[in-house]
Amino acid sequence: MKVVVAPDSFGGWRTAPQVSQQLAESLQEDGHTVVMRPMSDGGEGLLGALSHNGLLATLQQVNGRDPFGTPRKGPIGQLADGTLVVESGVWLRAVHSQTPWLASSQGLGDVLGRLVGRPVIIGLGGSSTVDMGLGVLAALGVVPEDASGRALDPIPTSLAQIARFVGVPMSVGHWTVWCDVSTPVTRGGRSFGPQKGVLEGDLNRLQAGWDHAYSKLSEWCDRHQLRAPTPDLGGGGAAGGLGCALAAMGARLVSGVDAMAARVLTDLGEPDLLITGEGRLDATSADDKVVFWLSQWCRAHGVSFAAVVGQAAEDAPPLAGPVFVADGADDRGTAFALAVERLRAHMSPRPISSRRS
Numbered sequence: 001m002k003v004v005v006a007p008d009s010f011g012g013w014r015t016a017p018q019v020s021q022q023l024a025e026s027l028q029e030d031g032h033t034v035v036m037r038p039m040s041d042g043g044e045g046l047l048g049a050l051s052h053n054g055l056l057a058t059l060q061q062v063n064g065r066d067p068f069g070t071p072r073k074g075p076i077g078q079l080a081d082g083t084l085v086v087e088s089g090v091w092l093r094a095v096h097s098q099t100p101w102l103a104s105s106q107g108l109g110d111v112l113g114r115l116v117g118r119p120v121i122i123g124l125g126g127s128s129t130v131d132m133g134l135g136v137l138a139a140l141g142v143v144p145e146d147a148s149g150r151a152l153d154p155i156p157t158s159l160a161q162i163a164r165f166v167g168v169p170m171s172v173g174h175w176t177v178w179c180d181v182s183t184p185v186t187r188g189g190r191s192f193g194p195q196k197g198v199l200e201g202d203l204n205r206l207q208a209g210w211d212h213a214y215s216k217l218s219e220w221c222d223r224h225q226l227r228a229p230t231p232d233l234g235g236g237g238a239a240g241g242l243g244c245a246l247a248a249m250g251a252r253l254v255s256g257v258d259a260m261a262a263r264v265l266t267d268l269g270e271p272d273l274l275i276t277g278e279g280r281l282d283a284t285s286a287d288d289k290v291v292f293w294l295s296q297w298c299r300a301h302g303v304s305f306a307a308v309v310g311q312a313a314e315d316a317p318p319l320a321g322p323v324f325v326a327d328g329a330d331d332r333g334t335a336f337a338l339a340v341e342r343l344r345a346h347m348s349p350r351p352i353s354s355r356r357s
Contacts, residue, residue, distance in 0.1 A: 001272040001347070003027055004303075006037040006265070008290035009045035010310055011279030013332060016045050017052040019277055023308070026340050027275075030348060035271070037264045039290045042178030042238075042256020043125020046087045047077045053264045055079060062114075064091045065107030067129050068098055076111075083119045086111065088239055089126025100197045101156045103129045105242055109139025116140070116170050122246065123256060124239035125180030130189060130196050131156050132210050133245025140249060142167040142220065144213070159209030165220035172249045178256035179235030182288040185214055185244040188237020191284075196240065210241055217248050226250065234288075257293045265297070273304045275343070281323065282313035295319040306346075308339050322346060 005027070007019040014022075016038030024034040040049040050056050056077040066072050074090035091108040105127075112122070129135070134144055134154035144152045144162045152158035183191055189198075189207035198206055214231065221228035229236055229247035235255070236244035247253050276294045278285070285292045291307050298305035298320050305321035310332070312325045324346075328338035 002033045002035070002270075004035045004037055004265075004268055004271045004274045005276075006039050006274060006290075006294060007277035007308070008039050008041065009048075009279070010277070012044065013279060013310070014336075015048050016040060017048055019308075020052070022336075023275060023277075023340060026344060027347075030344060032347075035268065037268075039264070039276070039294070040123070040256065040260055041125060041180040041288065041290050041293075042123040042259070043180035044087075044089050046123035046125075046178070046256075046260075047075055047085060049260065050077060050079075050085060050263075055263060056085070062111060064111045067092060067094045067103035067105070067107065067127075068096070069104075069107070072107075074111075079121075081119075083121055084115055085121045085123070086115070087123045087126075088242065089123075092127035092129050092239060092242075094128040097197075100128065100130050100193075103196075104131050104135035104153075104155045105129045105133055105240065106135030106139050106154050108242075109136035112136060113139050116172060117174070119174040121176050121178060121259075122251070123178045123180070124235070124243055125256070127239040127242070128196055129240040129242070130193055130198060130206060132159060132185070132189075132213050132241030133239075133243075134158065134213070136242060137165070137217075137245050137249070140170050140172075142169070142249070144216075156206065156209060159206075159213045162213055162216045165216055169224050169226060169249060172246070172251050175246065175251040176259075177235065177238075177243060177246050177251050177253045178259050179238040179243050179253055180256050180288070181238050181284070182234040182255065183237040184232045184234060185210055185229075185236035185241055186231045188241050192237065192240070213241075214244060217245070221248055229253075255288050257288055257290050261293070261297065271303055273306065273347070274298050275306050275308065277308040279310040280313065281307070281309045281311065281316040283315040283317065286317040292317055292319065295321070306343060308336070308343055310336070
């Protein structure tokens, strides 16, 4: 068979290229022709997937800060046409546990501030922040103030206190934002707050803060003759609401998996089977994530489909083919290898059928 292997990363455990390599080696042992196309939805692993697919011309390390102000270095890629690529999660992920109410996107904003005026792709996803982009806005000169005119700290605890945004807009019209979800800002706080450590009882408070900050940001757009993002803009809730903030500055939001697929899936011809995967398959997978998107792609193109995932929740969406879950052992490496073996057994000699394994 001609098989395309196109997984997403497995949640910090294995990168998409690593998963692709392990799947490819196993399938090649069975005599299949394998094409590796590791994927990303714009979130974690974007630079690695682009690099493996031969799309990065250079990769350089730059200085930045994490969500709690700790200095860190991270990579910025550059495409052959000169477009820079920033994977936001590099600066928006926290390596130590602190309250999400004090986490800021300002470290990422400092990095982006050096790139104003240049064409940039910003991949959104894999964040630990829920500040609705206050940190990035502040770093780009758009500062939240309270009713007394005092500059507020760009952290989630300030959201409800914002009386106005002040500052002159920078030119970021050359920036394209690859969003890892299509969730709008009106639902993002409540939907993704738990993933960032926001307690169930605080979700309404967080979403109310986002709604208030959105209204004040729209007023700022109106004052500067900018088109405010609509509240239902897809991707506005990505990376803790950062999608909405960047759209207000003039950046263009697109589906990350759409953009990635346009670069790596257009020359596949007619494969017999596409195999994908991710760390956890659940209800959020249907929100413009790689596995569900590729399932729909396979249906549209008449290509057989299968997936290998680390976990599968009860609320996972139905897919176009079987799902092999890495649940056969306590050790993740062993469990993943067993799931791959079940996939291989299912491929030979019988064809792929639409059921979950």
